Amino acid sequence: MENTAQLINTAKAMVAGYKGLVAIDESVSTLNKRFELAGIPQTEEYRRAYREVLITTPGIGDYINGAILFDETVYQHTLAGVPFMDELKKAGVIPGIKMDEGTEDLAGFPKEKVTKGLDNLAERLKAYAKLGLKFAKWRGVILIDGALPSDACIMSNTHALARYATACQRAGIVPIVEPEVIMDGSHSIERCAEVTEKVLFSLFGQLYLLKAELGGLILKPNMVLPGKDAAQKADPELVAKLTVNCLRNAVPASVAGIAFLSGGQDPVTASQNLNAINRIYKNELPWPVTYSFSRALHQPALEIWKGRTENVKAAQDSFIQMAKANHTARQGEYSG
Numbered sequence: 001m002e003n004t005a006q007l008i009n010t011a012k013a014m015v016a017g018y019k020g021l022v023a024i025d026e027s028v029s030t031l032n033k034r035f036e037l038a039g040i041p042q043t044e045e046y047r048r049a050y051r052e053v054l055i056t057t058p059g060i061g062d063y064i065n066g067a068i069l070f071d072e073t074v075y076q077h078t079l080a081g082v083p084f085m086d087e088l089k090k091a092g093v094i095p096g097i098k099m100d101e102g103t104e105d106l107a108g109f110p111k112e113k114v115t116k117g118l119d120n121l122a123e124r125l126k127a128y129a130k131l132g133l134k135f136a137k138w139r140g141v142i143l144i145d146g147a148l149p150s151d152a153c154i155m156s157n158t159h160a161l162a163r164y165a166t167a168c169q170r171a172g173i174v175p176i177v178e179p180e181v182i183m184d185g186s187h188s189i190e191r192c193a194e195v196t197e198k199v200l201f202s203l204f205g206q207l208y209l210l211k212a213e214l215g216g217l218i219l220k221p222n223m224v225l226p227g228k229d230a231a232q233k234a235d236p237e238l239v240a241k242l243t244v245n246c247l248r249n250a251v252p253a254s255v256a257g258i259a260f261l262s263g264g265q266d267p268v269t270a271s272q273n274l275n276a277i278n279r280i281y282k283n284e285l286p287w288p289v290t291y292s293f294s295r296a297l298h299q300p301a302l303e304i305w306k307g308r309t310e311n312v313k314a315a316q317d318s319f320i321q322m323a324k325a326n327h328t329a330r331q332g333e334y335s336g
Contacts, residue, residue, distance in 0.1 A: 099138050106156060236273050272329075
């Protein structure tokens with residue numbers, strides 16, 4: 001692959017310096033739902049204004065290496081007319097793009113989903129590369145429910161992730177691969193560990209078959225957690241132990257980095273679990289271990305902002321505080 005060195009260098013920059021990634025790639029429908037709950041009008045202008053609050057936060061580049069954008073956001077500007085892409089670059093934040101197009105039912109497998117977006121993927125990646133996007137993200141969704149997930153669901157989603165990853169690399173874009181075993185359900189943390197490891201084995205088998213360059217790729221996995229309705233909860237030390245065991249067993253050392261999703265955890269719990277992983281194991285792991293959070297990083301800012309200009313500074317203060325907290329958690333030094 002001609003651009004291997006470029007891919008590896010970009011991937012390394014995405015996980016450098018104890019910084020993380022922020023996901024501000026919510027679809028129109030997802031962000032509108034969050035706006036509705038917060039009493040914010042569900043319009044394009046308010047979505048643009050919220051993205052401006054986050055992107056123009058003073059000091060964002062001190063704690064954030066990259067921002068995952070939604071297609072709508074790529075073309076938007078600040079009120080002063082500065083393209084968001086330029087604002088990010090000025091702050092030293094690498095711009096990326098969400099490439100998947102949501103999920104659809106996996107035919108013949110009730111309750112299970114497969115991710116859409118492979119149609120015209122190469123053409124879309126080529127266009128984004130011309131705009132200056134340096135990395136991309138694709139999410140596969142895996143549900144635990146009794147005997148689920150099926151082997152068909154795991155294979156369908158990991159094969160799609162691998163096809164996406166290799167298409168990205170051919171376009172000179174670093175892929176973030178996100179196989180998410182979701183928290184919905186009452187399953188135990190041990191069951192989550194079993195499924196997560198199985199999914200990761202399948203994923204890296206598919207990446208190998210399709211000749212992906214692992215040094216130019218970021219893995220965005222779930223932490224190993226009990227279902228959100230499980231009777232037995234888990235402390236950060238247990239989460240760290242089972243998560244690290246899973247990664248050690250299934251993830252090749254040549255992967256450029258691990259950037260955990262928050263997966264519905266509240267901001268404090270997500271930071272505590274990230275902190276435990278790094279505090280206990282960071283000197284024993286072959287990859288940098290960081291975060292790629294969405295709600296756990298900026299949901300408090302949205303609830304403070306509420307669509308009001310007079311709340312912008314307080315919302316930005318909250319956002320940078322959460323980024324700083326996870327910066328310390330990545331070092332294993334988070335104290336709450």
